[in-house]
Amino acid sequence: MSLNRREFLKITGLIGLGIGVSGVNLLLRGRVDASEFLSSPESLVAERWAMVVDVNKFKTEEDYRRIIDACHSIHNVPDFGNKKDEVKWIWTDEFEHAFPEQQNRYLPEWVREKPFPLLCNHCDNPPCVRVCPTKATFKRKDGIVAQDPHRCIGCRFCMAACPYGSRSFNWRDPGPFIKERNPDFPTRSIGVVEKCTFCVERLAKGLEPACVEKSNGGLVFGDLADPNSNVRRLLSTHYTIRRKPELGTQPSVFYIIGGEENA
Amino acid sequence: MLDKALIGSRRYWIWIIILLALIGIGFINYLRQFNYGLGITGMSRDVSWGFYISQFTFLVGVAASAVMLVIPYYLHNYKKFSKIVILGEFLAVAAVTMCLLFIFVDMGQPMRILNVILHPTPNSILFWDALVLNGYLFLNIVIGWATLHAERKGIPPASWLKPLIYISIPWAISIHTVTAFLYAGLPGRHFWLTAIMAARFLASAFASGPALLLIVALLVRKYTKFDPGREPIQTVGKIVTYAMIVNVFFFLLELFTAFYSKVPGHMHSFEYLFAGYEGYGKLVPLMWISIILAIISLILLINPNTRRNETTLVLGALAVFFSLWIDKGFGLVIGGFIPNPFETVTEYWPTLPETLITIGVWAIGFLILTVLYKVVVSVREELGDVEVEH
Amino acid sequence: MYDGGKIIVGLIIFLLIVTFPFYTNLGRPVTKPTPDLNTPVIKQLKVKECVESKAFMRAEHMKLLNEWRDSAIRNGNRIYINSKGKHYEISLQKTCLNCHSNKDTFCNVCHKYAGVKPYCWSCHFVREEGRG
Numbered sequence: 001m002s003l004n005r006r007e008f009l010k011i012t013g014l015i016g017l018g019i020g021v022s023g024v025n026l027l028l029r030g031r032v033d034a035s036e037f038l039s040s041p042e043s044l045v046a047e048r049w050a051m052v053v054d055v056n057k058f059k060t061e062e063d064y065r066r067i068i069d070a071c072h073s074i075h076n077v078p079d080f081g082n083k084k085d086e087v088k089w090i091w092t093d094e095f096e097h098a099f100p101e102q103q104n105r106y107l108p109e110w111v112r113e114k115p116f117p118l119l120c121n122h123c124d125n126p127p128c129v130r131v132c133p134t135k136a137t138f139k140r141k142d143g144i145v146a147q148d149p150h151r152c153i154g155c156r157f158c159m160a161a162c163p164y165g166s167r168s169f170n171w172r173d174p175g176p177f178i179k180e181r182n183p184d185f186p187t188r189s190i191g192v193v194e195k196c197t198f199c200v201e202r203l204a205k206g207l208e209p210a211c212v213e214k215s216n217g218g219l220v221f222g223d224l225a226d227p228n229s230n231v232r233r234l235l236s237t238h239y240t241i242r243r244k245p246e247l248g249t250q251p252s253v254f255y256i257i258g259g260e261e262n263a
Numbered sequence: 264m265l266d267k268a269l270i271g272s273r274r275y276w277i278w279i280i281i282l283l284a285l286i287g288i289g290f291i292n293y294l295r296q297f298n299y300g301l302g303i304t305g306m307s308r309d310v311s312w313g314f315y316i317s318q319f320t321f322l323v324g325v326a327a328s329a330v331m332l333v334i335p336y337y338l339h340n341y342k343k344f345s346k347i348v349i350l351g352e353f354l355a356v357a358a359v360t361m362c363l364l365f366i367f368v369d370m371g372q373p374m375r376i377l378n379v380i381l382h383p384t385p386n387s388i389l390f391w392d393a394l395v396l397n398g399y400l401f402l403n404i405v406i407g408w409a410t411l412h413a414e415r416k417g418i419p420p421a422s423w424l425k426p427l428i429y430i431s432i433p434w435a436i437s438i439h440t441v442t443a444f445l446y447a448g449l450p451g452r453h454f455w456l457t458a459i460m461a462a463r464f465l466a467s468a469f470a471s472g473p474a475l476l477l478i479v480a481l482l483v484r485k486y487t488k489f490d491p492g493r494e495p496i497q498t499v500g501k502i503v504t505y506a507m508i509v510n511v512f513f514f515l516l517e518l519f520t521a522f523y524s525k526v527p528g529h530m531h532s533f534e535y536l537f538a539g540y541e542g543y544g545k546l547v548p549l550m551w552i553s554i555i556l557a558i559i560s561l562i563l564l565i566n567p568n569t570r571r572n573e574t575t576l577v578l579g580a581l582a583v584f585f586s587l588w589i590d591k592g593f594g595l596v597i598g599g600f601i602p603n604p605f606e607t608v609t610e611y612w613p614t615l616p617e618t619l620i621t622i623g624v625w626a627i628g629f630l631i632l633t634v635l636y637k638v639v640v641s642v643r644e645e646l647g648d649v650e651v652e653h
Numbered sequence: 654m655y656d657g658g659k660i661i662v663g664l665i666i667f668l669l670i671v672t673f674p675f676y677t678n679l680g681r682p683v684t685k686p687t688p689d690l691n692t693p694v695i696k697q698l699k700v701k702e703c704v705e706s707k708a709f710m711r712a713e714h715m716k717l718l719n720e721w722r723d724s725a726i727r728n729g730n731r732i733y734i735n736s737k738g739k740h741y742e743i744s745l746q747k748t749c750l751n752c753h754s755n756k757d758t759f760c761n762v763c764h765k766y767a768g769v770k771p772y773c774w775s776c777h778f779v780r781e782e783g784r785g
Contacts, residue, residue: 037724037743038732083609084307097605101528127450133389134378140729148726149776153378154301154371157389159311163451165604169311169371171302181778184747189775190300191371204731244604247450374772 042206046223048143049122049198050252051209052234055114057218064092064115067219070210071196076187078174087168089196090119090211098255099243111257117211117219120145120166120196121243121251128158128167137193143224143252144198154191163244164251167195224252264412267641268634274486275637282630289623292616293368301371304617309609310600312369314617317596318624319365321471321588323396323442324464326358328472329403330435331502337428343498346643347480347491352407353635354476359400359438361628366393368620388444395438402431407635415642439464446599453528454599457520463513469506471587473499474580479632481577487640493573500576504564507583511557514590532598535608543608546597549589556586686766689758694751704733704741704748715771718745745777754779 003011058064071077071090078087092115096103099116122145129139136152139145159167173190181187185201188194198221199209207213212221222231231254234240240254271279296303306313332351335341367373384390406427413420440461446452447460477499480491521529534540536550563569563579570576602608613621654660695701703710705717724730725743733741742748753759756779764771 036734037720037728037730038734038740039730040732040742043729043731085302086308093605097607100604100606131387131389131449133384133387133393134375134382135384136378138727142729146726150722150726151375151378151382152372153375154373155366155369155389156311156371157387157445159308160452160599161449163449163604165309168308170300171306172300183778183780184744186746186776187778189372189772193371200729201731204729244451249450 040204040206042204044203044206044208046142047225048124048223048252049203050143050222050224050231050254051119051198051212052220052222052231052240052254052256053117054218054220054234054238054256054258055116056256056258057216058115058117063216063218064117066214067117067211068092070214071199073180074182074185074210075197076174076178076181076185077194078170078177078187079179080172080174080177085171087170087174087194089168089194090117092117099241101244101246102241116255118164118166118243119211119253120198121164121249121253122196122198124250124252125248127161127163127249131157131161133157140200144200146200147193147195147197149188149192149194152192154193156193158193163247163249167193169193264408264415264638264642265634268637270641271637275633278633279630282626282633285626286623286630289620289626292619292623295616296368296620297373301369303614305611305614307609307611309603310597310611312596312600313611314592314613314621315365315369317592318621319362319369320442320464320596321591322358322362322365322628323438324468324587324591325472325475326355326362326399327435327439327465327468328476329355330432331469331473331506332476332499333428333432333435335498338432341498343492343495346489347476347495347499349407349411349639350480350483350491350636351476352403352410353639354472354479354632355403355435356400356407356635357628357632358472359396359403360631361624362396363400364624364627365621368624388441388448392438392441392445395434395441399431399434399438402427402434406431411639411642415646417646436465439468446595451604452599453526454532455595457517459513459516463510463517466506466510466513467587467591470503470510470583471591473506474503474583474587477503477580478577478584479636481573483636483640487644489640489643496573496576497571500564500570500580503580503583504561504570507557507560507564510587511561531602531606535601536594536598540602541608543601543610545610545612546593549593553586553589553594556582556589560586686762688760688762689755690753692752692754692759694754698752703752704735706736709736718749718773721745745773750777750779 068088068090072079072088075089077089080086094113095107095111095116098118122143124143126137126139126145128137129145132138133155134151134153136148136150137145137158138148154169156169159169170188170190170192174187178187199207199211202209208221209219212219220230220234222229224231226232234256235254238256238258240256242251242254245251304313304315329351332344332348336344336348367376370376379390379393406424409424410420443461443464446455447457449455477496480496480499484490518533521533531540535543536546537554538544539547560579560582563575563582569579597611601610690701705713710717721733721743722745724733731743733743735741750756756774
């Protein structure tokens with residue numbers, strides 16, 4: 001029988017498709033059987049983790065340095081030495097930059113000049129999670145906006161979406177720029193996004209986030225859904241603000257702005 | 264039919280070699296970028312999208328413009344476009360390919376690109392953008408190739424092409440709208456958070472795309488025996504004119520909202536781009552060039568005498584193209600990041616490796632365009648179908 | 654055949670290029686990889702067993718690590734109960750690499766032999782080396 005070129009290509013294509021489909025089962029083979037995965041019994045659990053920042057408890061520059069170093073050292077955060085490439089999970093800035101839409105020039109001096117610790121707000125309604133094309137950033141049941149550096153493709157859509165500038169990207173290989181490695185925690189690779197994770201690995205061991213631990217009460221971490229928690233007590237007795245509330249992101253980092261006692 | 268691209272004049276081959284050289288340089292620089300990281304570009308923690316994404320954004324518009332030829336010809340039987348619809352479709356192929364390449368070179372972990380397919384995320388606009396761009400590429404390759412092949416054989420195009428062609432019309436609108444949605448849904452970027460973003464994108468697409476098509480069609484007439492015809496070119500020119508008027512109008516609407524309301528978030532990016540903000544103004548001269556080119560283009564295109572004269576028409580089209588290239592390529596994307604969420608400024612300018620990679624991708628697009636157009640021209644020459652139409 | 658001479662010459666050149674790895678390695682001795690298990694931590698273990706059996710690990714450790722990764726990072730579950738019911742903390746850094754701290758004489762030995770380059774090492778690292 002004679003076959004013309006078109007028919008030959010059609011048949012070859014169908015055979016190829018058939019082989020391909022039957023090969024799919026090769027991908028499904030070899031899953032790890034019947035073992036279990038548990039959450040550690042000593043984990044801190046909450047329905048909705050939140051943080052209250054009391055800037056009045058931060059008195060010296062050392063107080064800020066301590067919390068930033070706590071975070072950056074245990075998480076192997078690199079220091080590239082320039083603003084363009086910088087990676088930071090927690091840092092400080094003045095009121096007019098932390099809360100630009102609440103700026104007024106008649107604010108008391110101690111508000112204007114005080115550095116405010118800034119970090120990922122782990123929003124209830126996070127735009128970064130909404131835009132991530134691979135779910136590399138995702139929201140956990142306990143409210144934490146988590147980051148999976150294995151899945152991140154480095155598209156940086158989340159960085160465009162974050163209204164708070166909380167996210168950093170590894171524009172270069174971070175390896176040579178990590179001062180002293182913590183061997184209990186990995187680094188990140190080139191080309192992925194990173195940010196504050198509310199120390200999920202510490203929470204799993206029953207420990208508070210590193211910055212909270214070193215803040216001498218300046219940062220308070222607790223369950224927003226528990227009416228008797230430390231954060232709820234603070235929120236019900238102090239006036240707090242959040243960054244850019246009009247955007248509807250529902251951040252869970254609250255800032256106590258004190259009164260005349262700080263003047 | 265692809266073999267027709269292997270036969271050409273000396274001038275053709277010199278052009279191909281120049282393009283290949285630019286592609287080679289771009290590729291070498293991409294390897295440098297792959298080793299060093301995206302830090303080799305001018306992007307920073309504050310301006311986290313730069314030249315690559317802005318080129319992609321601009322080219323999505325150029326790609327969608329094929330629909331400006333398809334609608335009149337296939338939906339409304341505008342027979343005058345019969346010879347140039349294929350040019351629009353193949354321009355779309357080249358443009359979408361460049362879009363996908365620009366996205367690829369911008370990725371921090373390009374080896375993981377399949378994650379977008381392995382972990383589909385319908386709530387992410389980037390997921391939909393990947394889908395619609397690839398779909399549009401596929402549609403235009405198939406439609407263009409099959410219609411050209413049928414023309415060469417002297418038979419009517421296959422019946423299954425009609426539904427594909429009809430689908431390509433809303434699909435073209437969708438690639439644009441989805442790309443605009445990348446920007447228009449981000450709560451923290453006030454420069455982009457406007458409903459008119461998608462409409463502006465469409466207007467600037469239908470101005471810049473047909474403008475490029477017009478320029479390329481005239482180049483085809485100059486350098487080959489194929490003449491697209493005077494009247495089709497005039498119609499394309501009219502499309503560019505109206506689209507540019509709408510585009511400029513939309514821009515003025517944005518200016519009104521920003522500066523009449525005096526809401527800082529709305530004003531600051533415009534201030535940075537056109538007047539400088541807090542002492543930073545690297546993009547100001549470029550943006551004003553864009554404005555001047557837009558005004559020149561409108562003068563040349565609205566006036567029927569200068570539009571009918573093909574020399575001034577080409578100048579008008581070039582003015583449209585470069586004005587909108589600056590507007591989308593520098594103004595829109597970079598302006599969205601400046602000032603940053605802290606209301607301070609980190610400026611951006613593309614670096615040399617970044618520019619060379621960009622030129623390399625453009626060269627790939629032009630290579631695809633050249634090869635495909637060569638096939639079209641050769642097929643038409645073979646058919647003897649190259650009399651000058653009036 | 655039209656242009657037959659050129660085609661046959663081209664085919665021969667192609668075959669020469671494609672089979673290059675085979676004939677250039679003819680006769681070269683290939684030794685079975687012997688990963689080294691004598692690390693300080695392993696020497697101090699009373700019972701020398703890994704998270705799962707050697708056979709399982711040899712065949713499936715990469716799949717196990719993928720499941721570990723998703724369990725810890727995506728699901729927040731950081732305890733693994735192995736096929737014998739023993740509990741382990743899910744952590745490449747703290748569990749696996751704690752015992753197998755000799756990446757060069759353990760992990761790399763088989764990976765080089767099999768010609769694989771897992772990208773785990775772009776982030777995960779071994780204590781002494783400081784970099785994976």
